[in-house]
Amino acid sequence: MKRNKFLAAGIAVILACALAACGGQPGTQQTAAASTAAETAVKETAVETTEASTEAPETSEETSAASEASGPIKVTDMLGREITLEKPATRVVALTASDCEILFAIGAGDTLVGRGTYCDYPAEVLDIPAVQSGSETNIEEILALEPQLLIMSAMSQTEEQAAQLENAGVQVVISDAQDIAGVYTAIEMIGKLMGKDENAAEVIDGMKTSFAELEEKAAGDGTESIYFEVSPLEYGLYTAGAHTFMDEVANMLGLRNCFADVEGWSAISEEQVLDRNPDYILTITLYYGEGPTPEEEILSRAGWENVTAVKNKAILNLVGNELSRPAPRLVDGAQMLFDFVYGGDAK
Amino acid sequence: MKARSDRFSFIVFLAFAAVAFAVFCLCVCVGSVGIPLTDTLSVIWGGVRYQAGRILTVLSGVVSGGSGAAGSAWQAARPEGLQASIILSVRLPRVLCVAMTGAALALAGGAMQGLLKNPLADGSTLGVSSGAALGAVTAIAFGIRFPGLPFAGTMVMAILFAFLSLVLILALAYRLDYSLATNTIILIGVIFSMFVSSLMNIIVTFAADHIQHITFWTMGSLQGTSYQNALVLLGALLVCGGIILRHARELNAFAIGEDNARHIGVDVRKVKLVILITVSGLIGVCVSIGGSIGFVGLVTPHMVRMLVGPNHRRLLPASLFGGAVFLMLADLAARVLLDPIELPIGVVTSLVGAVAFVVIFYRSRKHG
Amino acid sequence: MLHVEDLTVRYGDLTIVDHLNFAVEEGQWLMIVGPNGAGKSTALNAIAQGTAYTGRVMFEGGEMKKKKSSDRARCVGVLMQNHFVEYAFSVEEVAALGRYAHSAGARRNTGKGAGRGGEDSRAVEDALALTGMISQRRQSILTLSGGELQRTFLAQVFAQDPKLLLLDEPTNHLDLVYQKQVFELIGKWLQTPGRAVISVVHDLSLAKAYGTKILLMNHGREVACGPAAEVLVPEHLDPVYQMDVGGWMRQMLGQWNG
Numbered sequence: 001m002k003r004n005k006f007l008a009a010g011i012a013v014i015l016a017c018a019l020a021a022c023g024g025q026p027g028t029q030q031t032a033a034a035s036t037a038a039e040t041a042v043k044e045t046a047v048e049t050t051e052a053s054t055e056a057p058e059t060s061e062e063t064s065a066a067s068e069a070s071g072p073i074k075v076t077d078m079l080g081r082e083i084t085l086e087k088p089a090t091r092v093v094a095l096t097a098s099d100c101e102i103l104f105a106i107g108a109g110d111t112l113v114g115r116g117t118y119c120d121y122p123a124e125v126l127d128i129p130a131v132q133s134g135s136e137t138n139i140e141e142i143l144a145l146e147p148q149l150l151i152m153s154a155m156s157q158t159e160e161q162a163a164q165l166e167n168a169g170v171q172v173v174i175s176d177a178q179d180i181a182g183v184y185t186a187i188e189m190i191g192k193l194m195g196k197d198e199n200a201a202e203v204i205d206g207m208k209t210s211f212a213e214l215e216e217k218a219a220g221d222g223t224e225s226i227y228f229e230v231s232p233l234e235y236g237l238y239t240a241g242a243h244t245f246m247d248e249v250a251n252m253l254g255l256r257n258c259f260a261d262v263e264g265w266s267a268i269s270e271e272q273v274l275d276r277n278p279d280y281i282l283t284i285t286l287y288y289g290e291g292p293t294p295e296e297e298i299l300s301r302a303g304w305e306n307v308t309a310v311k312n313k314a315i316l317n318l319v320g321n322e323l324s325r326p327a328p329r330l331v332d333g334a335q336m337l338f339d340f341v342y343g344g345d346a347k
Numbered sequence: 348m349k350a351r352s353d354r355f356s357f358i359v360f361l362a363f364a365a366v367a368f369a370v371f372c373l374c375v376c377v378g379s380v381g382i383p384l385t386d387t388l389s390v391i392w393g394g395v396r397y398q399a400g401r402i403l404t405v406l407s408g409v410v411s412g413g414s415g416a417a418g419s420a421w422q423a424a425r426p427e428g429l430q431a432s433i434i435l436s437v438r439l440p441r442v443l444c445v446a447m448t449g450a451a452l453a454l455a456g457g458a459m460q461g462l463l464k465n466p467l468a469d470g471s472t473l474g475v476s477s478g479a480a481l482g483a484v485t486a487i488a489f490g491i492r493f494p495g496l497p498f499a500g501t502m503v504m505a506i507l508f509a510f511l512s513l514v515l516i517l518a519l520a521y522r523l524d525y526s527l528a529t530n531t532i533i534l535i536g537v538i539f540s541m542f543v544s545s546l547m548n549i550i551v552t553f554a555a556d557h558i559q560h561i562t563f564w565t566m567g568s569l570q571g572t573s574y575q576n577a578l579v580l581l582g583a584l585l586v587c588g589g590i591i592l593r594h595a596r597e598l599n600a601f602a603i604g605e606d607n608a609r610h611i612g613v614d615v616r617k618v619k620l621v622i623l624i625t626v627s628g629l630i631g632v633c634v635s636i637g638g639s640i641g642f643v644g645l646v647t648p649h650m651v652r653m654l655v656g657p658n659h660r661r662l663l664p665a666s667l668f669g670g671a672v673f674l675m676l677a678d679l680a681a682r683v684l685l686d687p688i689e690l691p692i693g694v695v696t697s698l699v700g701a702v703a704f705v706v707i708f709y710r711s712r713k714h715g
Numbered sequence: 716m717l718h719v720e721d722l723t724v725r726y727g728d729l730t731i732v733d734h735l736n737f738a739v740e741e742g743q744w745l746m747i748v749g750p751n752g753a754g755k756s757t758a759l760n761a762i763a764q765g766t767a768y769t770g771r772v773m774f775e776g777g778e779m780k781k782k783k784s785s786d787r788a789r790c791v792g793v794l795m796q797n798h799f800v801e802y803a804f805s806v807e808e809v810a811a812l813g814r815y816a817h818s819a820g821a822r823r824n825t826g827k828g829a830g831r832g833g834e835d836s837r838a839v840e841d842a843l844a845l846t847g848m849i850s851q852r853r854q855s856i857l858t859l860s861g862g863e864l865q866r867t868f869l870a871q872v873f874a875q876d877p878k879l880l881l882l883d884e885p886t887n888h889l890d891l892v893y894q895k896q897v898f899e900l901i902g903k904w905l906q907t908p909g910r911a912v913i914s915v916v917h918d919l920s921l922a923k924a925y926g927t928k929i930l931l932m933n934h935g936r937e938v939a940c941g942p943a944a945e946v947l948v949p950e951h952l953d954p955v956y957q958m959d960v961g962g963w964m965r966q967m968l969g970q971w972n973g
Binding site: 232233234235236237259261262266267268269270271272274275277290301302303304305306 | 378379380427428429432433435436437438440490563568570571573574682686687688689690691
């Protein structure tokens with residue numbers, strides 16, 4: 001009965017692997033925490049891309065009148081779920097980087113007791129314990145932090161996870177910003193939950209003003225084009241197409257996203273980039289201090305020498321996720337792109 | 348074809364080569380950006396003349412001691428413009444790499460299927476490709492590289508890990524089931540792949556700042572490959588492929604049975620080692636250049652076997668051409684199906700491969 | 716021709732073959748007999764260098780272990796009892812592989828053609844003719860019956876042209892007609908000078924009919940070795956098989972009288 005013995009051995013190995021996987025989790029999570037500092041933009045955007053397909057219908061946010069600090073706070077989250085808090089939350093876990101950034105932007109960073117592994121901005125956030133996020137979200141780990149509120153985004157987390165966490169007694173609120181207007185909604189919603197309505201309004205106003213100024217100053221009329229490189233050639237080109245923040249910012253600045261015909265984040269053909277001949281290239285590849293920098297790498301690509309952006313060395317490397325996260329720093333990203341395109345003197 | 352000679356007859360060889368060349372031309376001419384055939388040809392002709400002129404200039408410079416006048420008469424201007432860039436810098440090197448990667452993977456698959464007498468053996472089903480990818484990822488994560496050869500670190504580690512994976516998988520398989528039944532090998536391959544992918548995830552967690560592109564290592568991409576990559580692949584094919592082709596008879600013997608091979612005088616241990624090393628070399632080089640592209644080595648030898656029979660003297664050279672054709676077509680599909688979006692090539696090969704896998708498994712169970 | 720000295724095979728703590736000593740000379744057909752688990756096939760496999768052993772296996776004065784595998788194959792050929800085939804090789808392709816050891820080395824892949832290659836194809840032709848597989852030479856081995864498959868591999872080992880042929884229960888799964896065919900073919904093959912055969916059989920009648928020498932084994936050890944008349948006698952057989960072997964044989968065959 002050799003086969004049975006063999007099968008048994010196979011099953012034993014599988015079990016062993018499974019056990020090892022369970023036992024291994026705390027360890028990996030620590031290392032994850034340790035390495036978050038340099039978490040990469042592309043990895044995150046890749047996660048977001050895969051999750052984006054499951055995006056839920058957009059829900060309009062109706063916010064009740066500014067609540068008194070004493071009364072219960074009622075909020076409809078961005079998936080249309082009703083959330084009631086007795087008082088502003090003081091222990092919060094945020095799984096998604098953008099929500100962390102919003103919390104800090106409205107001055108509620110001190111309420112964070114846990115963060116997702118990819119949350120890396122601002123620097124203070126790294127001192128907060130990290131929990132696994134995305135598909136590896138670990139409910140026990142989150143419960144152990146005893147949060148009053150868990151903020152996560154529909155992009156990188158699932159509704160099933162929300163349901164599980166709520167069954168376990170955690171109040172979950174879901175953000176789902178698909179565009180800049182959605183970012184405002186998210187900021188407003190989070191502000192309300194934290195009892196920081198005013199700060200939130202300030203942040204939103206600041207963003208609106210900055211964007212308006214940039215749009216005003218930007219001289220472009222959509223004739224110049226830009227190509228957003230999310231993943232470098234070596235690993236297969238990826239770009240930000242229509243309905244991404246990068247696309248929105250490009251339009252705002254009077255630039256034409258040369259892959260506006262592609263929806264969302266997508267792998268694209270190298271030939272098409274050459275054919276579309278962008279005037280500017282924005283790459284978010286990280287540089288680790290070895291070999292050519294991302295700009296140099298693009299400049300050295302065979303066959304790209306006739307691309308206008310390469311000829312003019314018009315390549316910008318954004319390394320801080322400024323334009324890939326639905327967060328207040330979109331303004332910074334837009335400003336950086338503006339400065340890069342129009343320089344000190346508007347062309 | 349008459350079975351008197353078990354080698355390729357010249358006509359069949361020519362037919363295979365012609366098909367491969369035709370597909371090659373098709374893949375260079377068709378792409379995401381439409382370029383008229385005449386323009387394509389004139390760009391390629393211009394490129395060839397330019398290179399030939401350069402070589403002649405250098406040669407005549409060496410011969411005549413300086414002037415190089417003979418060469419410059421030949422010297423054509425380097426083709427320029429968008430079409431030239433797309434064809435000479437993007438498509439041509441890529442299609443070359445795709446063709447040679449396909450050939451190498453198919454040859455490796457064919458050799459393994461013969462060696463193990465198992466039509467389901469392949470770098471991807473056994474987990475060797477994942478092993479090689481793990482090696483490459485390890486090299487990147489821990490910064491293993493050789494001075495002056497930035498690419499060599501990942502390549503050497505990929506080859507090494509491919510070999511170690513093969514040895515480990517086979518040692519395990521022999522222990523569990525000496526006859527190396529199909530089920531055993533496949534189950535071990537699955538378990539090993541799972542094991543490797545968890546290791547890979549651990550490394551990626553450790554060194555997330557260095558490894559952004561885990562999908563590249565699991566799905567593969569030949570976008571952005573260069574003439575240098577093509578040269579490396581060519582070298583691997585010449586060395587490892589040459590050695591494998593020279594062992595066609597031994598592989599025939601293994602394909603009939605390892606014991607039988609030993610009885611008729613094959614140095615079983617030595618041949619096995621040689622094949623395992625060369626196969627690892629091929630897979631390692633392919634993975635370090637294009638990531639792990641699955642199922643090419645499984646599907647191609649199988650289809651080719653239906654055409655030319657199981658004799659490795661015909662099967663191996665036919666697999667070279669067949670693998671090149673298969674991967675070039677898969678790449679073409681990946682490039683143009685959803686234009687301007689590009690599918691990962693591994694998605695296309697896996698789609699075809701998974702279906703083929705089921706068919707082969709079903710058939711082998713029926714008569715096995 | 717073949718001298719086996721102190722041949723011992725152990726799998727862990729288990730001793731399968733225990734200090735076996737025997738010799739086979741030109742023209743002899745040694746039959747190794749014994750009950751199941753006696754170590755017959757293991758002993759044969761050890762001689763064929765298919766398993767690790769201690770002791771010495773000497774072929775024409777040289778130790779088998781030290782021979783190159785191609786030299787070994789020119790001395791000793793093996794026919795197994797089972798063949799599990801996977802790929803659709805033709806009968807001829809399988810038979811032609813028997814020539815591997817003869818063309819191994821520098822010219823191993825030059826295939827058939829002039830000179831030595833002609834000798835190869837003649838040997839294959841002869842082997843196919845001898846085994847009656849000529850008409851099926853192009854047939855896929857996947858479509859052969861058990862008897863045809865065994866004759867295909869017999870053709871291979873004939874083409875290999877060894878001096879000593881090792882057979883492991885070569886007709887175990889074959890119908891009577893093939894049993895007779897295979898044994899007569901081997902008997903004919905043995906008539907050429909300079910050849911010898913060792914075979915493991917469990918059918919004592921076959922051993923008695925074709926063997927010139929019998930090795931009776933039990934529990935890995937030699938019980939008796941010598942001419943059939945001396946070995947296949949009740950004093951040796953009955954304790955080994957724990958029954959009246961002769962009586963049973965006569966009873967079985969007696970059914971056919973009249």
